[in-house]
Structure formats: C-alpha cells, structure tokens
Amino acid sequence: MKVTTDESRMRRCHRGFEPIVFGLAVWLASPTIGCGGHERAPAAEEIAQLLRLPDGFPLPSVPADNPLTREKIELGRHLFYDPALSANGMQSCASCHVQARAFTDGRETALGSTGQVHPRNSQSLTNVAYNATLTWANPLLVSIEQQVMVPLFGELPIELGVTGHEDLVLDRLRDSPMYRELFAAANPDAEAPIAWPSIIRALASFCRALISGRSPFDRFVYGHDAQAISDSAKRGLDLFFSERLECHHCHGGFNFTLSSTHDGVVADAAAFHNTGLYNVDERGGYPDDNTGVHAVTHRSEDMGRFRAPTLRNIAVTAPYMHDGSVASLEDVVRIYEAGGRLLSGGPHAGDGRTNPHKSGLVTGFRLTDGERRDLLAFLATLTDQTFLSDPELASPFEE
Ligand code: HEC
Numbered sequence: 001m002k003v004t005t006d007e008s009r010m011r012r013c014h015r016g017f018e019p020i021v022f023g024l025a026v027w028l029a030s031p032t033i034g035c036g037g038h039e040r041a042p043a044a045e046e047i048a049q050l051l052r053l054p055d056g057f058p059l060p061s062v063p064a065d066n067p068l069t070r071e072k073i074e075l076g077r078h079l080f081y082d083p084a085l086s087a088n089g090m091q092s093c094a095s096c097h098v099q100a101r102a103f104t105d106g107r108e109t110a111l112g113s114t115g116q117v118h119p120r121n122s123q124s125l126t127n128v129a130y131n132a133t134l135t136w137a138n139p140l141l142v143s144i145e146q147q148v149m150v151p152l153f154g155e156l157p158i159e160l161g162v163t164g165h166e167d168l169v170l171d172r173l174r175d176s177p178m179y180r181e182l183f184a185a186a187n188p189d190a191e192a193p194i195a196w197p198s199i200i201r202a203l204a205s206f207c208r209a210l211i212s213g214r215s216p217f218d219r220f221v222y223g224h225d226a227q228a229i230s231d232s233a234k235r236g237l238d239l240f241f242s243e244r245l246e247c248h249h250c251h252g253g254f255n256f257t258l259s260s261t262h263d264g265v266v267a268d269a270a271a272f273h274n275t276g277l278y279n280v281d282e283r284g285g286y287p288d289d290n291t292g293v294h295a296v297t298h299r300s301e302d303m304g305r306f307r308a309p310t311l312r313n314i315a316v317t318a319p320y321m322h323d324g325s326v327a328s329l330e331d332v333v334r335i336y337e338a339g340g341r342l343l344s345g346g347p348h349a350g351d352g353r354t355n356p357h358k359s360g361l362v363t364g365f366r367l368t369d370g371e372r373r374d375l376l377a378f379l380a381t382l383t384d385q386t387f388l389s390d391p392e393l394a395s396p397f398e399e
Pocket residue numbers: 080091092093094095096097110111112113118120121122123124125128131133134135136137144147148151152159160203204207
C-alpha cells in the first residue's frame with residue numbers, strides 16, 4: 001500500500017511519541033487496509049494452545065482486530081528473522097533481539113541498520129504479550145502492533161530504515177514464492193495479502209508467542225518440584241519477596257513485573273519508577289537523551305521514570321537498565337543496596353541516591369555476601385532454557 005505524506009510525516013518522529021502513536025493508531029484502524037475485522041477471534045483454549053501457555057499463566061489480551069492464528073505467527077517468525085525487512089538488507093529484528101539472549105543483543109545500546117546508535121538498550125521480548133505498555137518508558141504505547149512500527153519506520157534513530165523504501169521492501173517479499181505462500185495463508189481473505197498492515201500484524205503475533213514460563217523457578221512453584229531450585233536460591237526467593245528488599249513491589253506477579261496486563265486486568269497507570277540511577281544536575285535530572293516518561297509527558301515528576309522490566313531470563317540479558325549502563329546482575333543488586341547509584345566521574349556524574357524523583361521503594365538495605373549470592377542464585381532460576389533454544393521460536397532460515 002502507498003503511504004500518504006501525512007502518515008509518513010507522523011511516522012518520522014520517533015522520540016516525539018504522541019504523534020507516532022496517534023498516526024499509527026489511525027493507520028492501523030483505517031478500513032482501507034483491510035484489518036482483520038471479519039476474522040473470527042479464537043476461543044481462550046485455542047489461544048492458550050497457540051501460545052503454548054505454561055501452567056499458572058493467564059491469557060494475554062489480544063487485540064480484536066488481530067486475532068491470533070498459527071499462520072500469522074509463522075509468517076511473523078519468518079519476517080522477524082529476515083534481513084529483507086530492512087531497507088539496506090543489513091538487519092532483521094533478530095539482529096537486536098537474539099533468542100539465546102532472551103531476545104536482547106548484549107550491547108549497551110542498540111545499533112541500527114545504517115550504523116545509527118539508539119539511546120536505549122534492546123529489550124528482552126520475554127512475555128512481551130503481557131506488557132501493559134511497550135518500550136522502556138512510554139505510557140502511550142500500548143499495543144505491540146504500534147510498537148513494531150517504530151523499528152520498521154522510525155528515523156530517530158534509523159533501525160530497519162524502511163521509511164522512503166516501503167515499496168522496495170514489499171517488492172522483495174512479493175518476488176518470493178515462499179512469502180507469497182506464507183502471506184496468503186496468514187490472510188486467507190485478502191486480495192493483495194503482501195502489505196504493511198499484514199506484516200505488522202504477523203510480527204506482533206510472533207512477538208506474542210514469545211512466552212517463557214518453564215524455568216526452574218516455575219518447576220518449583222507451579223510444578224511443585226521441591227528439588228528444582230537450590231537451597232541458596234530458596235533463601236534468595238524469600239529475600240526477593242521480603243519487605244526489606246522490596247523488589248516484588250515493582251517486579252512482582254507471575255511475570256516479575258507489575259506493569260502487566262492480561263485478560264480482564266486494567267493496567268496500573270503508575271507503573272513507572274525512578275530507581276536513582278542518575279542525578280546529573282542535583283535536581284534529579286537524567287541524561288538528555290534518556291529522561292524516561294518525562295520525554296513523553298514533559299512533567300518534572302516523570303523525570304527518570306522507566307518501566308520495571310520482567311526479570312524472567314534476566315541472567316542472560318546483560319548489560320542492564322534502559323541504557324545498558326550496568327554491566328552485571330551483581331552490580332544491579334549493589335545499586336539497590338545503596339539505594340541508587342553514585343557516579344563520581346564521567347559525563348553523567350552525580351549522586352542518584354539523592355535523586356528527588358526516586359521511588360520511595362528504593363531506599364537501600366544491607367546484604368551479607370551470602371545473602372547477595374542467594375539473591376543472585378534466585379534470579380538465575382528465572383532462566384528458561386526451553387525458551388532460549390525453542391526451535392519454534394528460532395530462525396526458520398537456519399538449521
Ligand atoms: C536496532 C535494534 C533493533 C531492531 C532492529 C529492532 N528492535 Fe525492537 N527494540 C529495540 C530497542 C532499543 C527497544 C527499546 C525501545 C525503547 O525503549 O524506546 C526495543 C523494543 C522492542 C519491543 C518492546 C518490548 C517491550 O517489552 O516493551 C518490541 C515488541 C520490539 N522491540 C520488537 C521488535 C520487532 C518486531 C522488530 C523488527 C520489526 C524489532 N523490534 C527491531 C531494538 C531493536
């Protein structure tokens with residue numbers, strides 16, 4: 001489909017998030033793109049089966065205009081791993097979202113297809129289906145369909161770089177017999193199935209299928225296997241859920257983040273927190289390119305507020321935090337122990353511990369070396385090896 005000037009203008013702003021969300025919402029809701037409005041929504045049981053939901057997991061909410069189907073997930077998987085989706089053929093979604101790293105990339109901040117540096121760390125896509133809002137800090141971005149347009153079309157920074165090359169990318173897909181088949185199967189009613197809306201819906205469907213809930217912790221809690229985790233990890237679990245450490249107030253629930261939504265649950269509007277990582281101006285400022293929710297709302301109380309990410313698979317997603325500025329899990333824990341981070345030198349020097357916008361739940365606590373080891377042992381039990389090596393979530397293009 002041809003993108004109008006108005007739409008491309010709206011899509012041009014990546015960090016001015018409101019217009020992009022508005023633009024995308026309009027675009028996706030437009031009747032001319034043949035949304036799947038007539039598609040039958042699968043029953044709860046079918047969704048659970050399609051997503052292979054583990055015991056104890058609720059049903060994620062799925063938008064009515066993008067019902068899940070096996071064919072869409074399969075098309076989405078091909079697109080996710082295909083560099084043909086970037087204008088210069090250099091990058092796919094999987095370049096920044098690597099399965100073995102729980103769909104992160106190991107870099108501090110992401111690098112786009114043309115070499116532009118993203119201000120943020122590539123997020124884990126673990127259980128992204130349940131996130132109440134998308135990205136590190138955007139209360140307005142509430143559907144995966146909206147989110148996937150950012151790496152596709154965003155220009156600040158360029159990720160896949162499709163803007164201005166929409167037809168080039170579509171022609172590549174249309175020239176491929178494999179894609180003609182996959183798109184037709186995913187869009188049985190469409191006359192011209194290879195189009196951006198169907199690409200977006202397929203990618204979002206694949207993202208929803210990235211479900212992780214078969215870790216040793218899950219075997220311990222949901223599988224009632226007392227031997228699934230070590231005694232040290234059990235002590236760490238108690239620490240994690242203690243009022244002394246407070247972790248669970250932000251990273252609680254089945255997905256280890258309270259910024260979750262699912263069937264029938266209304267999202268918590270206040271699920272963004274300042275954890276005292278920076279204080280560049282002694283007034284609580286964060287570095288200019290990463291001010292968190294503040295970049296969206298421009299309200300001073302939103303300075304440095306980010307979404308508490310899931311801690312599932314956290315042991316394989318280093319480096320940590322929205323800008324990848326914390327190298328190891330032990331360093332993360334030490335920052336919470338100190339009640340924030342003191343940066344005594346460098347461009348962002350300042351004492352995050354005294355950040356006036358810091359959450360009242362991040363006040364610091366003392367751990368013995370043994371307790372710290374226990375907490376880290378517990379966090380490691382959240383690693384789900386099945387997820388990290390599941391062939392159904394892996395690239396269809398490699399053996
Ligand atoms: C250049 C690296 C890069 C590429 C390519 C990329 N992403 Fe991302 N992805 C990121 C970064 C960085 C974030 C966090 C963005 C932010 O906070 O603003 C992110 C966030 C996301 C999120 C939100 C996760 C959450 O928990 O809220 C989803 C979903 C996502 N990406 C899917 C995709 C898909 C699908 C593609 C391919 C169309 C893709 N990404 C391509 C780097 C990348």
